[in-house]
Amino acid sequence: MHLTVSRFRVDLLLFLVAASWGSTYLVAKELVTPSSVMALLALRMLLAATVMGTIVAIRRRRVTAAELRAGVFLGALLAGVFAFETFGIAHTSATNAGLIISLTIVFTPILDSFVSGRRLPRTFLLAATTAVIGVALLAGNGALRPPNLGDLLILGAAVVRAVHVTWMPKLAADRPMDTLHLTAVQLATCATFFSAGSVVHGDSIPQYVAQLDFVRVTLFLYLVLVCTVFAFFVQIWAVRLTSPSRVSLLLGTEPIWAAIIGITVANDNLTQAGYCGIGLILAGTAWGRSVEQKHRLRGETPDARFPAAVTSA
Incomplete structure (x- = not known):
């Protein structure tokens, strides 16, 4: 009974x-x-x-040179993800x-198959093609037109995020690294990039802060504390109580929630072709995830991937 309750609690938090x-x-x-964009990301x-730096300081564990080098490199990639993603959100x-x-x-x-030289099953390529067709239908929303600027920027963010996710375990393959340290360095690197960017592009941080009312401050705190910090710690906690595959599967429901919230709350207007696109994206990505996990488990011992909370929009 205790095991059932514990698993339910883990699954519920991962769904949240x-x-x-x-x-x-x-x-x-x-x-x-x-x-x-730059001011929002910098702030x-x-x-x-x-927040992360304070937690690292409380733990009183020194950040190693290897963690610093890896964190700065991954932080530069992560900054690219956030920049593409947030500029894209402003246009789609x-x-x-x-x-x-x-x-x-x-x-x-x-990308990992190119780097490692391992061939993916043909069924994975079919799943990927299904998802890409879905994106074309969703972007066109029933019309034969190319994706808009925002869609292309989000697509670029997906590519850079794939590079980021691929490099994380490879950088820590030779020596163990503290995930909390690595995340703190990445966030600090992003903060540095975007603070500098806000000086030369668009609104400055003080100008952006002056535009925030109570509702926007609340949304901003939700974005930072719930979607970034809370999500990170839930993954760290959950992966110790369940399998990495289960964590990955439950977190993989993110696009379903994005579709539900976008349609019901944001009232995004879609044609039947757009809804078909959503279905193909969800089916293709879920199918691809399943095929890739089975393929990886047959070829190697499953490893606990680095949590990806900080890479969400």
């Missing part, structure tokens, strides 16, 4: 994380304009890095953003 990630696209869209990363719908970014699930194994 996935739902919070699915909501980030709508929340970010409420907070950002094309001129305020978000500064607060998140401060919350539904499109949340679903197109889910293509990371199929891009990552493809």
